[in-house]
Amino acid sequence: MLKEKILPADTFVVINKTILSDQDRKIISMLYQPIIGSEATILFFSLWSYLDKLELMSTEYTHHHLMTNMRMRLDEIIEAREKLEAIGLLRTYIKKDNINSYVYELYSPVEPIEFFNNPILNVSLYNNVGKSDYEELKQYFKIPKLNLKDYKEISCNFTDVFESTNINNIDSVEDLRKVTSNKLSIVSKIDIDNMVSLIPDEMFNIRTLTKDTKDLIYKLSFIYNLDDEQMSELIRNSINDKKAIDKKELRINCRNYYQFENSGKLPSIIYRNQPEYLRKPIGDTSKRAKMIYQFETTSPYDFLVNKHGGNRPTKNEYEILEYLLIDMNLKPGVVNVLLDYILKTNNNKLVKKYVELISEQWSRAKLETVEDAMEFAEKEYKKTNKAIKKVEEKPDWMNKKIEQKNASKEEIEEINKIIGSY
Numbered sequence: 450m451l452k453e454k455i456l457p458a459d460t461f462v463v464i465n466k467t468i469l470s471d472q473d474r475k476i477i478s479m480l481y482q483p484i485i486g487s488e489a490t491i492l493f494f495s496l497w498s499y500l501d502k503l504e505l506m507s508t509e510y511t512h513h514h515l516m517t518n519m520r521m522r523l524d525e526i527i528e529a530r531e532k533l534e535a536i537g538l539l540r541t542y543i544k545k546d547n548i549n550s551y552v553y554e555l556y557s558p559v560e561p562i563e564f565f566n567n568p569i570l571n572v573s574l575y576n577n578v579g580k581s582d583y584e585e586l587k588q589y590f591k592i593p594k595l596n597l598k599d600y601k602e603i604s605c606n607f608t609d610v611f612e613s614t615n616i617n618n619i620d621s622v623e624d625l626r627k628v629t630s631n632k633l634s635i636v637s638k639i640d641i642d643n644m645v646s647l648i649p650d651e652m653f654n655i656r657t658l659t660k661d662t663k664d665l666i667y668k669l670s671f672i673y674n675l676d677d678e679q680m681s682e683l684i685r686n687s688i689n690d691k692k693a694i695d696k697k698e699l700r701i702n703c704r705n706y707y708q709f710e711n712s713g714k715l716p717s718i719i720y721r722n723q724p725e726y727l728r729k730p731i732g733d734t735s736k737r738a739k740m741i742y743q744f745e746t747t748s749p750y751d752f753l754v755n756k757h758g759g760n761r762p763t764k765n766e767y768e769i770l771e772y773l774l775i776d777m778n779l780k781p782g783v784v785n786v787l788l789d790y791i792l793k794t795n796n797n798k799l800v801k802k803y804v805e806l807i808s809e810q811w812s813r814a815k816l817e818t819v820e821d822a823m824e825f826a827e828k829e830y831k832k833t834n835k836a837i838k839k840v841e842e843k844p845d846w847m848n849k850k851i852e853q854k855n856a857s858k859e860e861i862e863e864i865n866k867i868i869g870s871y
Contacts, residue, residue, distance in 0.1 A: 457513035461551035489532040537631035556631035561590035647681035657693035723782030786822035
């Protein structure tokens, strides 16, 4: 999709396409923020704050105003906006003129039950917060279970309380505000028609293939990187007695297949660079802070491409990246620091055995942030240099010519006495 260039003078208005509540703030902060990051979250809340008292529509503002208010560069705001669009919280429209006008439509986050049952959002959250925090978040949104076995329901029905009466016809009302969520837009490589043609007719009833089921197939094929043939095989193993796809079974089969093919690992699709929650807060303009920002916002793949002057990594280097990110489970920003450290201390070469040796040490140190990784690298570099200097400071007796002198008569007698005593 062709991106429009935004200028600070370009204007925008915010329109609320939903009903936003405090519960939405919680859902966005707790479930969405680990995926989209703090900057995108702040942008959503900033746009929300521009709405009028009835929370319907804002007045017109310039993007320069937004930059000043958020203390962010325009390119950072655009990146944050794109994340909101991709996750379904925002839609953007443009009207071109000398000064372009934008419309930003706000949408509600999905309900927690839909979030945790969405294979893309679900897996993305898990990979960005870890198992422990994921379980805590899931528990937070669970409804407490109360055992009503010994209770009897005595609630009234509508007809128990109200009666019908003669009233004038009232027209139905449209265009009223309601809670509206925006679906994730997925471009899948799956061809549904081709995929279905690979399944025998006697096994599967195509009429049972609903829109929701198709949507699930697209999401699962995206998250687990499945083609038509792989997905059709997994669907065959997920068909129930009614010749329909068991959606729960399909989820399980796709996940199990991926884990079997990838040594038990689950896919990670969002963070190609350092997760937002492990980044240094913006505001520091020092040279070191800029270096940290580069490590944090560049993927390890792009980092190597930059190091090689635009050339793609070799097959061996690609395997090294997979090893560091998957087997050693190092964060992308930490991997960038490690790669930079090794390239500078090993004649610009990535030797797999050497990388494995260093990465095991870094993994044991449980480094997660770029700052921690840089400090660790600096300490190791100083330690290594100190050891080298100690080797260079050789003892006085080394490399010196020792004069050869004959022993005196008295010394020979003393030596013979010592030898004779044994």
